[in-house]
Amino acid sequence: MTTEIRDSGTDHPADGQGAEAASFAETALKLGGKSDDEARRTGAIDKADDQVEALFSAQYQTVNSPAHRAVWDRKTPIDAFDIPASPVDPALHAKMEEALAVVRRHKQAGTLHNHEGRIDQAVLDDLGPTGYWGLLVDPKYGGLGAPFAHFAPFLARMATLDGTIAGLASIHGCIGAVDPVQAFGTAEQKQRFLPGLADGSRLSAFALTEPGAGSDLTALKTTAVLDGDDYVVTGEKLFISNITPGRTIGLVCLVDDRPAVLIVELPEEENEQFQLRKYDIYALSHLYNRGIIFNGLRVPKGNLLTPPKGDGLTIAYHGLNLGRVSLCANASGTMRLMMAGMIPWAHYRVTYSEPIARRELVRKRLGELAGLIVGCDALVAWCAGLLDRGYRGEMECIVAKVFGSEALKHAAVELMMKTHGGRSFLAGHAFGDNVHDYLAPCIYEGEGEMLSMALFKSLVKHHGKTYFEPVGKALAAAGIKRANPLNPLHAIKLAPVAMPYLKWLVGRRLMWSAAPELPSMPGALRGHAEYAAGGLQGMALKIDSAMQKFQLSLADRQCRMASLSQDCQDLITILATALYASRQHDEVIRGAADVLCQRLRQRIDGAKPSNQYFREVTTLGAAIADGAFPGLEEIPTDEILMRYDR
Known part of the structure; x- marks a missing residue:
């Protein structure tokens, strides 16, 4: 993957604001009565976000991203959600296999970790000649120049061997020095730093x-x-x-x-x-x-x-999206490793004369775990494809990060731990030894609910600047704290700035949204895609209603923002997962996607699982217990601890 940002050809940040103009967040907070210091500090972060936007061509900025358009446009951009994977270059594939072989060899020999329990330097050194540390570095500086759509799924494979080594590739290549130098460095800086970063001599x-x-x-x-x-x-x-x-x-x-x-x-x-x-x-x-x-x-x-626009915060924000997608990929691989350990244990562990692999609850856990894995795979493939196409991908990558981290936490505590029981806490057990590593992604790359609010801010920003900010400024000029549409004086003063908004609102309520143009899909997955597309269209009025209700105090309604954001994220995940699974030919993958989509729909609708859902998820789990989930045969499993005479 080769990325360089020197100048987008424009001389202004996104949304047409001058470099010194107050940001949307700063304006809204000031109008809402916040202190100058809080407004200034929040505005600085918002302005850094604007400056990152300005680095991207208009068609790839947030307002034109798939997630944003799915809510605010009158037709869901299915083509921007349905991104087929391209074949991996054979030479790149060979180097990836070499890296996997290195880690597999050290794992089998028991030499992954040093005396402090950290990844041994010999492992890091042995990975250098495979090109592992230069996967994202331009080949002219000694790297492999892998497209991100090939890099991220590869991290999922590496995580099935060791999540830390997969994470190190992300730290180094996505949020470490590689992306800042490659995206913002001068020719001299690239020549000086990138070769050492590519060969791993300078992690x-x-x-x-x-x-x-x-x-x-x-x-x-x-x-x-x-x-x-x-x-x-x-x-x-x-x-x-x-x-x-x-x-x-x-x-x-x-x-x-x-x-x-x-x-x-x-x-x-x-x-x-x-x-x-x-x-x-x-x-x-x-x-x-x-x-x-x-x-x-x-x-x-x-x-x-020296970025062409902005400052150090611009650079800091740029690489975060790569790291967020990589986190989701790491979660996918780690959950595959969990599944590979749960299955032999479920066949070994007997209660009341029956292996627990035959128990409905255990089968349900395996089926739901498969759904979480496929959801992560779908979001990784989609987001990585968008980044390779040139999109900023801010909202989409947040969706991947939040889903991946929450899925990993749920899988570890609710599925893996409860299936392994008390043995989960033995030294040497994957859960007992790594539980903090399973929970940490909820905090790393941005805490989940904070990111959910950031997604909401990105989602409402253009709508707020277009329709609500003019009204807020008019209210402030007139000395009115809160608009009352039944007050004739308010109506007169606000009429000139309120008319564009009223036109939008009436049009949105009266006009039907266009049906999504979906590709050929299996019936159940097609139903999920239609549900998600319709739900995302409906979110426009729900979000607008919250903006009307809370007006300038919306920034303090963090719980409402996070809730609305989560609904959007779930709908986006359903749509991306249904489309991804429809391109797969494995019926277990499709079944896992169906199970996940059903579960997310239950959460959005506030509904209880149906008997049909339980039948489908447990049938899927039974097939997985019999070895039907693809790829598990490649994953080495840990020994069952404290065996007993059955």
């Missing part, structure tokens, strides 16, 4: 979080002050994954009081200017997660990345 990480700056990126305190030919870096970073001396990091810091990104090649040993803050942390248990303390570390000024 990388991204240093953003600080002790007092997590989701509030305006609270950054680490500074880089220019002194001659160097920046002098002072400050502290925390919870940085994949950090040891000698790593290369993308460091988000303040340069001249503005967020910036420096590429920093950490010293090979700690010294007075650079120390690691070490602490006990449960996740991720097999890699190094540490703090970094800078006390006057000198970094060449030529290491500063």
